[in-house]
Amino acid sequence: MEPVLAKLLAASLITPFLTFWILVLWGPKIGKPRAGWVGLIGGMGVPLALSAVVFATWFFTGPQQRAELTAAAQHSQVFWAQLGSFDVTFGVKLDSLTVAMHFMVCFIAFWIFFFSIGYMSGHADCVHHQSKYWRFFAYLALFAFSMLGLVISPSLLFLFIFWELVGLCSYLLIGFYFETDYAPPAAMKAFITNRVGDFGFIIGLGIVFTFLGTLDLEGAAAAFKTQLATSTGLFAPQVTVPIFGWTFSGMTLATLMGVGLFCGAMGKSAQFPLHVWLPDAMAGPTPVSALIHAATMVAAGVYLVARVFRLLTPDAQMFIAVIGCITLTFMALIAIVQTDIKKCLAYSTLSQLGYMIFGMGVGAWTAALFHLITHAFFKAMLFLGSGQVIEGCHHVQDMRRMGGLRTKMPVTCWTFFVGVLAIAGFGIPGLHLGHWKFGLGGFFSKDEILAVAYDRAYNWGRFGGHSDGHAEARAKGEARRAYTEEPAGGGARRAESDAGGRGVRLAAFAGEGAEDVQSPAAREGDVHGAEGGGHHASAKDGVASGIRALPKWMFWFAILTAYVTPFYMFRAWWLTFMGKPRDHHVHEHAHESKMMTTPLVVLAVGTLVSSYFLFRPMLSHAAEAAADAPLVVAVDGEAREPAAALLSLDHTPERDPHKKLVGLVGFAFLIGFAVSWAIYRNGLDAASRIKAIPPFNLLHTLLERKYYFDELYDFLWVRGCRAVAAVCAFIDTWVIDLVYNLLSGVTERIAAFSGRVLDAQGVDGFVNGISETANDLAEVLRKPQTGGIRKYVLWSVGLVTAAIAALIAAMRVNGG
Amino acid sequence: MLTIELTHYLIVSAVLFCAGVFTMATKRNAIGILIGVELVLNSANVNLVAFDRYRAGLMDGQIAALFVIVLAAAEAALAVAICMNFYKNLVTVDVDQGDVLRG
Numbered sequence: 003m004e005p006v007l008a009k010l011l012a013a014s015l016i017t018p019f020l021t022f023w024i025l026v027l028w029g030p031k032i033g034k035p036r037a038g039w040v041g042l043i044g045g046m047g048v049p050l051a052l053s054a055v056v057f058a059t060w061f062f063t064g065p066q067q068r069a070e071l072t073a074a075a076q077h078s079q080v081f082w083a084q085l086g087s088f089d090v091t092f093g094v095k096l097d098s099l100t101v102a103m104h105f106m107v108c109f110i111a112f113w114i115f116f117f118s119i120g121y122m123s124g125h126a127d128c129v130h131h132q133s134k135y136w137r138f139f140a141y142l143a144l145f146a147f148s149m150l151g152l153v154i155s156p157s158l159l160f161l162f163i164f165w166e167l168v169g170l171c172s173y174l175l176i177g178f179y180f181e182t183d184y185a186p187p188a189a190m191k192a193f194i195t196n197r198v199g200d201f202g203f204i205i206g207l208g209i210v211f212t213f214l215g216t217l218d219l220e221g222a223a224a225a226f227k228t229q230l231a232t233s234t235g236l237f238a239p240q241v242t243v244p245i246f247g248w249t250f251s252g253m254t255l256a257t258l259m260g261v262g263l264f265c266g267a268m269g270k271s272a273q274f275p276l277h278v279w280l281p282d283a284m285a286g287p288t289p290v291s292a293l294i295h296a297a298t299m300v301a302a303g304v305y306l307v308a309r310v311f312r313l314l315t316p317d318a319q320m321f322i323a324v325i326g327c328i329t330l331t332f333m334a335l336i337a338i339v340q341t342d343i344k345k346c347l348a349y350s351t352l353s354q355l356g357y358m359i360f361g362m363g364v365g366a367w368t369a370a371l372f373h374l375i376t377h378a379f380f381k382a383m384l385f386l387g388s389g390q391v392i393e394g395c396h397h398v399q400d401m402r403r404m405g406g407l408r409t410k411m412p413v414t415c416w417t418f419f420v421g422v423l424a425i426a427g428f429g430i431p432g433l434h435l436g437h438w439k440f441g442l443g444g445f446f447s448k449d450e451i452l453a454v455a456y457d458r459a460y461n462w463g464r465f466g467g468h469s470d471g472h473a474e475a476r477a478k479g480e481a482r483r484a485y486t487e488e489p490a491g492g493g494a495r496r497a498e499s500d501a502g503g504r505g506v507r508l509a510a511f512a513g514e515g516a517e518d519v520q521s522p523a524a525r526e527g528d529v530h531g532a533e534g535g536g537h538h539a540s541a542k543d544g545v546a547s548g549i550r551a552l553p554k555w556m557f558w559f560a561i562l563t564a565y566v567t568p569f570y571m572f573r574a575w576w577l578t579f580m581g582k583p584r585d586h587h588v589h590e591h592a593h594e595s596k597m598m599t600t601p602l603v604v605l606a607v608g609t610l611v612s613s614y615f616l617f618r619p620m621l622s623h624a625a626e627a628a629a630d631a632p633l634v635v636a637v638d639g640e641a642r643e644p645a646a647a648l649l650s651l652d653h654t655p656e657r658d659p660h661k662k663l664v665g666l667v668g669f670a671f672l673i674g675f676a677v678s679w680a681i682y683r684n685g686l687d688a689a690s691r692i693k694a695i696p697p698f699n700l701l702h703t704l705l706e707r708k709y710y711f712d713e714l715y716d717f718l719w720v721r722g723c724r725a726v727a728a729v730c731a732f733i734d735t736w737v738i739d740l741v742y743n744l745l746s747g748v749t750e751r752i753a754a755f756s757g758r759v760l761d762a763q764g765v766d767g768f769v770n771g772i773s774e775t776a777n778d779l780a781e782v783l784r785k786p787q788t789g790g791i792r793k794y795v796l797w798s799v800g801l802v803t804a805a806i807a808a809l810i811a812a813m814r815v816n817g818g
Numbered sequence: 819m820l821t822i823e824l825t826h827y828l829i830v831s832a833v834l835f836c837a838g839v840f841t842m843a844t845k846r847n848a849i850g851i852l853i854g855v856e857l858v859l860n861s862a863n864v865n866l867v868a869f870d871r872y873r874a875g876l877m878d879g880q881i882a883a884l885f886v887i888v889l890a891a892a893e894a895a896l897a898v899a900i901c902m903n904f905y906k907n908l909v910t911v912d913v914d915q916g917d918v919l920r921g
Binding site: 799 | 839842843844845913917919920
């Protein structure tokens with residue numbers, strides 16, 4: 003059984019790859035409706051079937067067996083190439099995270115492929131009399147191949163290769179309508195912005211390879227742990243970078259590595275300074291926006307952070323949290339003023355990605371990935387809903403021209419509403435029947451992230467100050483042991499992985515760990531924990547100094563966004579589907595089609611149930627891998643070593659994050675909906691009145707111009723590039739061209755001399771002269787050749803006579 | 819008394835030769851030219867035999883003359899065949915008409 007699962011995952015790459023080539027080579031022959039079906043079956047149907055088998059098998063496999071399978075897959079890698087002393091191998095990463103991600107990608111992509119068949123069929127897709135229909139599905143199949151490859155990659159090298167491939171697919175699909183004037187620049191913007199992030203990624207990879215000696219995820223994590231424990235390599239007091247000769251002290255280089263790797267995620271997941279490409283990426287067809295720019299590819303950044311989580315230092319994590327926090331808040335605010343339905347969803351995606359990254363940054367590993375999966379479901383559905391609306395309204399995207407579409411598109415309307423509820427975090431806190439809580443996926447995942455953020459901000463006791471010297475020394479010892487010991491001894495680990503039912507809680511070292519922990523190993527850890535916690539361990543250790551509480555503003559930003567999100571989502575829904583039709587022309591022609599509503603319903607059901615019951619337990623299990631991290635601050639709200647050994651966690655029942663959050667954001671969705679309804683229930687009049695009031699008009703302009711980021715980048719980079727280009731052009735014209743023209747002029751003169759004089763008169767003259775001479779001679783010689791035989795006789799006789807006469811004369815002269 | 823000397827033979831031979839050449843140069847009829855050729859050949863024969871007669875005891879001149887006769891016979895056969903082909907092609911034996919070899 004062990005090789006089979008890994009092989010099934012590897013096999014899921016084959017058919018999309020083949021489908022891509024089939025469609026590229028024979029696409030036009032396969033024809034319009036059939037190419038789509040080929041793409042659906044080959045590109046995603048087969049992988050989905052394989053993935054379902056793997057997922058089901060994995061779901062019913064015990065934790066012990068899962069660990070064995072993971073190890074077997076890790077050891078059965080195939081040798082690929084040798085780079086110096088370093089063997090490059092490829093294989094399949096088989097763990098809970100991969101299985102969950104793989105199934106999520108396959109499932110969502112399958113239904114989006116399905117949707118695309120309907121969406122593209124009604125499309126004016128002819129350019130220069132060539133249908134682009136098959137090309138669309140070829141790109142989708144290539145994307146399926148790349149994305150699945152990315153998910154199953156066991157090493158950062160292959161992850162990077164597939165990472166670039168999905169970037170390529172994104173570029174191709176954003177620029178799909180290349181005959182327009184807006185799509186090509188958008189595609190270029192996406193590609194170039196991603197390059198900026200990938201530059202950081204490559205630096206991170208370089209540091210990983212140089213200091214950890216391998217790009218394999220497991221190997222790198224193990225090396226990281228060893229180096230931390232022995233204070234060598236990255237963690238040596240003085241680290242010198244071999245090539246540049248730069249010297250770093252302490253953990254700086256390790257932090258730089260984490261930040262570098264995160265830069266890749268920043269580009270792909272469109273985080274704050276590099277967020278500008280994602281809204282423009284909406285230039286692509288809507289199914290692409292749903293698949294690549296909402297559900298899967300943009301989440302790859304979060305997936306990368308999850309994978310390299312074990313290589314992050316506390317400082318790097320803090321950096322990630324700050325970036326995520328800025329993104330999630332400011333992008334959500336922009337979404338309020340968007341009038342284009344897709345742009346609104348794009349900013350919502352940015353904000354939700356910010357939530358995930360923020361979750362990773364604060365250490366809510368499981369929650370961030372869970373949010374990734376729930377978000378993938380409902381955002382894919384929302385985008386497909388918007389695709390149905392755009393298609394039904396004949397490519398009208400402006401929500402101000404819609405309204406009242408619920409009568410024309412009932413299925414789209416209500417599935418969209420499910421998505422709105424999910425993203426708004428709809429749930430009824432406190433209401434639960436045993437294990438079963440009432441709420442949509444988005445509610446649980448967002449709640450978990452916020453709970454961890456709350457813990458990090460308020461329950462994270464500050465260390466130092468109130469401890470005696472003795473305890474300080476002991477704490478240091480504890481900290482050192484905590485690095486070196488097996489993580490299985492960590493009391494912080496939950497004994498049962500039923501995280502979903504209990505939401506987030508701190509199994510804190512200080513005090514109540516014993517309730518949760520059953521295994522003897524864990525009990526031992528608990529003893530350590532109690533000691534460490536009791537003495538309020540102070541640490542001036544280099545590692546611990548990096549672990550600090552989350553700044554409170556970040557938590558409040560996330561809370562603010564929890565109120566903003568329902569507002570803009572409800573606004574979008576209300577403007578599109580509710581109220582009175584504002585443009586009768588659009589309203590009359592609106593329609594929906596079966597082919598497109600089926601995926602909507604499927605994904606709506608997925609949003610309602612499957613994400614929570616299927617994926618949540620698996621991610622809890624996957625968190626075990628992240629908990630292995632030597633420097634991790636928290637996973638899923640639980641403090642891990644060494645943090646727990648070093649920090650005092652003020653975690654009393656009255657400071658339980660869950661209870662606090664119920665009061666803070668439990669009913670945020672209601673407030674958001676209510677405000678939105680109050681403003682937009684009678685159309686756009688109230689909104690435009692609010693827009694005119696002084697503080698709001700400036701704010702509105704600021705948001706509408708997206709904080710002037712495009713203008714700023716235009717000023718900083720685009721203009722700068724153009725200025726450099728102008729200088730280059732000047733140099734090109736006046737230096738390079740000058741030299742070039744000079745050289746070419748001289749060459750031309752030489753050529754003219756050589757051609758007209760040497761060749762024409764010299765060589766040709768000589769050759770022609772010979773032939774002309776021969777010709778002239780022949781003219782002379784042909785004269786006697788009259789053909790008259792009698793003349794010949796006369797001539798020969800005459801000449802012979804003359805010759806004899808001459809002979810005799812000569813003899814006379816000689817003979818005297 | 820007039821003795822027949824070598825010079826007389828040579829004169830006859832020269833007359834024959836000149837007659838032959840004259841015939842070849844003036845006749846337009848191919849057969850006439852052939853006759854001229856025969857005259858030239860035979861003038862050469864007369865020369866050969868005459869020189870042979872006035873040299874001591876050697877027969878090589880006469881043998882050469884016999885060779886010439888044989889060759890002349892062969893040449894005549896060939897030449898007549900050429901004349902016939904000439905006629906076939908041009909429906910005449912006037913050599914002035916046959917100037918296809920003109921340069």
